[in-house]
Amino acid sequence: MRRIQRLKLPSPTQKAIDRKQADADLKRVAGELNVDAEWKSARRTKPLKTALGVLQTMAGNRQRCMYCGDSHGNDIEHFWPKQQHPERMFRWPNLLLCCTECGRFKGKTLPLENGVPLLVDPTAEDPWQFLDFDPATGNIVARFDLAANDWTAKGTKTVEVLHLDCREAFAAGNQLTHRRVKSLVESALQQPAIDSDALMTALREADDHGLLGWYFSGTGQSIEPFARLRQEHAEVWQACLQSLI
Ligand SMILES: [Zn+2]
Structure with missing residues (x-):
């Protein structure tokens, strides 16, 4: 899962969807709101098509699902159902881009604890504070929080809801990306000097599954060859880290 910067909507689109929300709120108060019908009809209008386009831009060239980072994101998802x-x-x-599979797994659920979502919102937080990658299996699992001596509750629920630890093709894709990223860093370490911009461009190109954050801000920084890059080329490491934020 990659951290996603939320872009602004064009001003006319933002105003148009604000109006749609105000209309829906009025209907809700009057007891006349049919949520599915309201959404279905709005979804065909230009403002929602523009919003989908902005979500696709946010997701990057390959327009991957914002939850799994693997399959094509083909529809607008409501984080709060x-x-x-x-x-x-x-x-x-509240709008994200999601693939059919993640949409099906999440369904109409949003696990909450004291009113706070127990699901990672990649447009609002760094997923790797809550999630971990297991290179041996290719699965995404909950991150262990040493201070709390437990797995993070948000990571645990996110993995459970989206089935991130039991999707075969997804795990195989993660492992392939991991091998590519690792081999780029290994090659860079053999060079007399490392050009951080060139390395980061190559890493971004290879990072098909949004794992880069795991190496630079998650627990991946302690495994080889990343640990060596961090120790022996601190300035390259910092430059890579900064370009990810
Ligand atoms: Zn997905």
Whole structure:
């Protein structure tokens, strides 16, 4: 899962979806809101098509799903499900890009604890604070929080809801990306000097599954060859880290 910077919507689009939310709120108060019908009809309009285009831009060239980072993201997803939270149906921060499989797994659920979501929102936080990658299996698992001496609750629920530790093709894709990224860093370490811009460009190109954050801000920084890059080329490491934020 990669950290995603949320872009701004063009101003007319933002105003248009704000109006749609205001209309939906009025209907809800009057007891006349049919959430599915309201969304279906809005989805065909230009503002929502523009919003989908901005989400695809945010997801990067390959327009991958923002949850798994593996399959093509083909539809707008409501982080807070629209049926239970119609007051967020047209709220821009609530809209993500998602693949069919993740959409099916998540369904209409959003696990909460004291009203706070126990699901990683990659547009709002660094997923690798809660998640870990297991190179041996290719699975994404919950991150162990040493201070709390437990796996992070948000990571545990995210893995459970999206089945991130039991999707075969997804795991195989992660492992392939891992091998590519590792071999780029190994080659760079054999050079007399490392050009951090060139390395980062190559790493981004190879990072098909959004694992870069795991190497630079997650637990991946302690495995080889990344640990060596961090220890022996601190300035390259910092430059790579900065370019990911
Ligand atoms: Zn997905």
